[in-house]
Amino acid sequence: MTAGPPPSPRVLIADDQELIRTGFRLILTARGIDVVGDVADGAEAVAAERRLRPDVVLMDIRMPTMDGLEATRRILEHSPRCRVLMLTTFDLDRYVYAALALGASGFLLKDVTADHLAAAVRLVDTGDALLAPSITRRLVQRFAAESGRAGDSAAPAVHRDLTALTPRELEVLTLLGRGLSNTELARALTLSEATAKTHVARIFAKLSLRDRAQAVVLAYETGLVAPGDAAAD
Known part of the structure; x- marks a missing residue:
């Protein structure tokens, strides 16, 4: 008896731009990925994660009320098995670096292609990290030494x-x-x-x-x- 395909990851989208939330929901749903909710700020993301128990959270870095960094910290402290993918418009972003240090499993630029978005969600759902080595290396090189010296909070x-x-x-x-x-x-x-x-x-x-x-x-x-x-x- 052959094993069936792995279950679809359950995804929560957190972004203050309605167009991004709607677009990502349509893309993922069309590819068989279950979007269990979408929210517009970090505080809502924390509450929704506890209520909906998604496997993966697509988390915007900059949002009102509570930013994506603090929301990521709270989600991963409460739900270590949850995977967080950061959404950003700028790859060499200090907040992206801090999120990776906190335990986010990778980051995506908001102009990501539809196929890459779906593949990234499925990859981190398996427990792996999404790392584009050249971009990640430049990001970490830029901020790691400074963070290590300063004991970045x-x-x-x-x-x-x-x-x-x-x-x-x-x-x-x-x-x-x-x-x-x-x-x-x-x-x-x-x-x-x-x-x-x-x-x-x-x-x-x-x-x-x-x-x-x-x-x-x-x-x-x-x-x-x-x-x-x-x-x-």
Whole structure:
């Protein structure tokens, strides 16, 4: 007996622009993704997430009443299994960086194509992070060192003490910070892909990381990866 397709993710859209909410709802619904609600500000997003229990929240960065950053913080503190994708008009945005540090699983520009939007929602629903390596690397390079020095209040309570990691796990985290996939990790370290996945899972557990987005941020903030280091595009 063959397994059926995975269940469709349940999505909440939070954006203060009605046109964006309507457009994204139509796009996702047409592709078989269940949009369980849409709201116009961060406070409504927090309340709706608790009421509707979506799998994925599409969260605008800048909204009235409560911005997307604070809403993301509250949602992920209350519902660790929920995945948040940030919506922004500007990829090199300090708020996007802070959201990734808090545990958002990635970000999308609002001019995203319909197919990319649907694919992104399905990807993060599987528990992975949405990372476009070249854009994410530029974003993190721009803000990580400054945030790490300042103890940015927008940064998460992520463990920055790496002493719990083995030498091999430090190697793996460094390569994660450079944007490598599990397949690329395995090739670079001459490991099986299953072993690479095990190392990644142990790093996440030891450092309380949600996914690869937080791993990239942490690798830069702790100096494992420096601006200009080679990365996979």
